[in-house]
Amino acid sequence: xxAARFRSRPSVATSLLVPLILITVATVAGANGTPSFRxxxxxVLCNLIVVVGLxxxxxxxxxxxxxxxxxxTAGAYIATFLTLPAALAVLQTPGLPHFIADAHLGSLLSTLxxxxxxxxxxxxxxxxxxxxxxxAIPISTFAFLVVVxxxxxxxxxxxxxxxxxxxxxxxxxxxxxxxxxGAAVILSLAFKWSASxxxxxxxxxxxxxxxxVGIGVMRERLIAFGLSGVxxxxxxxxxxxxxxxxxxxxxxxxxxxxxxxxxxxxxxxxVFGAVVGALAIATVNELLRGVENGANLFGAISIGExxxxxxxxxxxxxxxxxxxxxxxxxxxxEAGELPWLRRLGPWTTAPPPEPCDAIVKGAPVDRPADxxxxxxxxxxxxxxxxxxxxIDLTLKQGETLGLIGTNGAxxxxxxxxxxxxxxxxxxxxxxxxIDVSGHSPAxxxxxxLGRTFQAALPFPHLSGLESVAVGAMGTGTSRRQALTVAADxxxxxxxxxxxxxxxxxxxxxxxxxxxxxxALAIRPRYLLLDEPAAGLNGAECEELVAILGGVRExxxxxILLIEHDMSIxxxxxxxxxxxxxxxxxxxxSPEEVQSDPAVLESYLGSSxxxxxxx
Amino acid sequence: xxxxxxxxxxxLALGSLYALIALGVTLVYTVMGMMNFAHGEFIxxxxxxxxxxxxxxxxxxxxxxxxxxxxxxxxxxxxxxxxVRDADLSAQLVTSLAVAAILQNAVAVTVGARAQSxxxxxxxxxxxxxxxxxxxxxxxxxxxxxxxxxxxxxxxxxxxxxxLAIRAAAENFDMAxxxxxxxxxxxxxxxxxxxxxxxxxxxLIVMQTGQVSPTMGLTPVLVxxxxxxxxxxxxxxxxxxxxxxxxxxxxxxGVYLPEGLVPFREAIVFTFPVLILIARPHGLLGSDLGRARx
Numbered sequence: 001x002x003a004a005r006f007r008s009r010p011s012v013a014t015s016l017l018v019p020l021i022l023i024t025v026a027t028v029a030g031a032n033g034t035p036s037f038r039x040x041x042x043x044v045l046c047n048l049i050v051v052v053g054l055x056x057x058x059x060x061x062x063x064x065x066x067x068x069x070x071x072x073t074a075g076a077y078i079a080t081f082l083t084l085p086a087a088l089a090v091l092q093t094p095g096l097p098h099f100i101a102d103a104h105l106g107s108l109l110s111t112l113x114x115x116x117x118x119x120x121x122x123x124x125x126x127x128x129x130x131x132x133x134x135x136a137i138p139i140s141t142f143a144f145l146v147v148v149x150x151x152x153x154x155x156x157x158x159x160x161x162x163x164x165x166x167x168x169x170x171x172x173x174x175x176x177x178x179x180x181x182g183a184a185v186i187l188s189l190a191f192k193w194s195a196s197x198x199x200x201x202x203x204x205x206x207x208x209x210x211x212x213v214g215i216g217v218m219r220e221r222l223i224a225f226g227l228s229g230v231x232x233x234x235x236x237x238x239x240x241x242x243x244x245x246x247x248x249x250x251x252x253x254x255x256x257x258x259x260x261x262x263x264x265x266x267x268x269x270x271v272f273g274a275v276v277g278a279l280a281i282a283t284v285n286e287l288l289r290g291v292e293n294g295a296n297l298f299g300a301i302s303i304g305e306x307x308x309x310x311x312x313x314x315x316x317x318x319x320x321x322x323x324x325x326x327x328x329x330x331x332x333x334e335a336g337e338l339p340w341l342r343r344l345g346p347w348t349t350a351p352p353p354e355p356c357d358a359i360v361k362g363a364p365v366d367r368p369a370d371x372x373x374x375x376x377x378x379x380x381x382x383x384x385x386x387x388x389x390x391i392d393l394t395l396k397q398g399e400t401l402g403l404i405g406t407n408g409a410x411x412x413x414x415x416x417x418x419x420x421x422x423x424x425x426x427x428x429x430x431x432x433x434i435d436v437s438g439h440s441p442a443x444x445x446x447x448x449l450g451r452t453f454q455a456a457l458p459f460p461h462l463s464g465l466e467s468v469a470v471g472a473m474g475t476g477t478s479r480r481q482a483l484t485v486a487a488d489x490x491x492x493x494x495x496x497x498x499x500x501x502x503x504x505x506x507x508x509x510x511x512x513x514x515x516x517x518x519a520l521a522i523r524p525r526y527l528l529l530d531e532p533a534a535g536l537n538g539a540e541c542e543e544l545v546a547i548l549g550g551v552r553e554x555x556x557x558x559i560l561l562i563e564h565d566m567s568i569x570x571x572x573x574x575x576x577x578x579x580x581x582x583x584x585x586x587x588x589s590p591e592e593v594q595s596d597p598a599v600l601e602s603y604l605g606s607s608x609x610x611x612x613x614x
Numbered sequence: 615x616x617x618x619x620x621x622x623x624x625x626l627a628l629g630s631l632y633a634l635i636a637l638g639v640t641l642v643y644t645v646m647g648m649m650n651f652a653h654g655e656f657i658x659x660x661x662x663x664x665x666x667x668x669x670x671x672x673x674x675x676x677x678x679x680x681x682x683x684x685x686x687x688x689x690x691x692x693x694x695x696x697x698v699r700d701a702d703l704s705a706q707l708v709t710s711l712a713v714a715a716i717l718q719n720a721v722a723v724t725v726g727a728r729a730q731s732x733x734x735x736x737x738x739x740x741x742x743x744x745x746x747x748x749x750x751x752x753x754x755x756x757x758x759x760x761x762x763x764x765x766x767x768x769x770x771x772x773x774x775x776x777x778l779a780i781r782a783a784a785e786n787f788d789m790a791x792x793x794x795x796x797x798x799x800x801x802x803x804x805x806x807x808x809x810x811x812x813x814x815x816x817x818l819i820v821m822q823t824g825q826v827s828p829t830m831g832l833t834p835v836l837v838x839x840x841x842x843x844x845x846x847x848x849x850x851x852x853x854x855x856x857x858x859x860x861x862x863x864x865x866x867x868g869v870y871l872p873e874g875l876v877p878f879r880e881a882i883v884f885t886f887p888v889l890i891l892i893a894r895p896h897g898l899l900g901s902d903l904g905r906a907r908x
Contacts, residue, residue, distance in 0.1 A: 132896075326705060
């Protein structure tokens, strides 16, 4: 495989360097400006840390949280408790335990402690919240924000209540804020490109497909929620040590709207977008504030004081972005993925990984040669309508089993039961002799059960290579190894050439193959294919048959094939099971099934009654 | 005994106010799949109509509040929400957040960020004796209004063609559209009703507190959201139950919580849904929304 055949991957270094350069420029400008400008830039950098923290969760999971500023509040108060000189603490926070009130820590230590506590708090809050549905999370996180506000606004003896705390040591310099901001960018990019980050992005792209390759959705969301809490805590802690004052509304609804606007306008899917959004909106905000305070525009038009004007401007910007440019300024891309930047030179792209027979090398050795995936007595009814009526099915190692039948016969439903997506009313599923009934799809995938769906279910914003690599990462392979496995699988499926392009931009046929490649990347011992040829043209069908024939050899996995095209079934399958109305009509060799009168009657139709010359 | 009964009536009254809020939120969610952050601002703007038309007879001021509620709901739908109708849930939520921020700050800039007091008829703050109980007239009004609204919505949804169209759009928007349901019309109707409901809530809140402020919609909209989560997304009457539960809890906590903890009852009330979600991740009346289909 030559590098030229592959549309290259974006360079990690470029994606990292560009946002770091932006932060450095802001920091240097702030350090050389007037004291008030320096203060403004410091606060902007603190905000940027919060926005990058927001991006870790929102950008990678695709779920908006309205509660992350609650962690900024927590971080700000905790750090303040630790840095407030004892003499001031006695007056302002008489309810604090002595060992905290007497502590007079430096900026770094107090920030680190606050960040740690915020991370733990986020994990504790996230444990119940991440179990709920995708829509309940934004609302429960919003509720969390209000709970935090209510507590700090009323716990007078500790937080100073509504009036808050003053005379907080102003220890955050523009340089330290810049360093922390740079660290935040590195952390969030490292997370995004870690196996955990890729798994979370896959759940954002398609939750069902993500579960089918072994990804535990809640677990990945929780990790990001915790990391996000850490960074938001850092941002809050640093900001209060710049401004010197803190009250319950500092990081409340207004700040939530502002940071959300920064993230969305920049583009939530990338860290680059978060950085660009934070800096751009901060600039706009400062200009609007100038207008708010009654500035003279161009020395001619003078506007009276109008507090709230800046917030209206931000609201309009957010609305316009959502309507006209939902991907934001950065378009959801990291700096290294920007087309105009990638044209500049070789330093903007990274070479593709080498395939080198990773499948064979990495294949699990402990596969029993006589194992089987089997279902016994599976019954299922949807609100009274019987879909499966006591089906037995066995997929033995080394075979390809065809599953045919009319629409509504229960083919997809039995595959859903086998792969854990559907619980049956009765019956058991076993994998190599172990009862796995009721196991989650992710757990079954990790046990070696791969599947595809009738729809391709691509991960549109991940590249083809990444989409397939996520399959391997879902089952616990390291990121580096997963990319090699993915390159190997794509190479065998003649897809490597297109591996650098976003999966969503590929033609339908390639997306289908990509779905099969993704399932293969988990290195399944049993592969369930639900109508892989649906929607493919003649040439693509032939290619698919050739590929599937090779898969059986290369990957050594048993295949269950749901397919309406009888020629494909005849060519690939060693046994065929015919379903009719939730029951098994016949099991036998392709020839036996094809000549069975009952099968002809129910499924194949009278034209098959005439002798078949294949 | 009398005291307990009195507390329960208070609880039921606040619960029905919350149910009215939740109904407005869930109705829009049902037809459009959008949780509308700006519902709180619809409430706020209707309340400001009472403030603006304080010179008129009170009934006329209330009528103008209802009109403002409908107008702002329809306007927001047309200008902001229609363009993002096909976007995902999160994008719609952020869009409505933007609308909320714009409306809230627009009022702060034009009228002022401070709370303003509004005079309401004296009869509202009086009480009527029923047996041993003395029930504030406002609670009678709230309970009666909620009963009428819930009954009326039930009739509308299950006994009229418009209701059928709304329910069809809620089940499968695209299919309903293909079958000839006028989608724009159905959504506009849902927003208009939610605007009326918001206005009612705005008027009731003003009657209770005697004042308006730009941020007065924030807590109500959260109440509505949480009630919908508790009840189960897309379950119209689940939202009513969720609202009743939240309101009753808030009201009873105010009476039975130790005095030092009363200020924290908002925190307790908004933590409570988490407990429900731990037990039932899809709400009391459970909805399939979070469970993806294969």
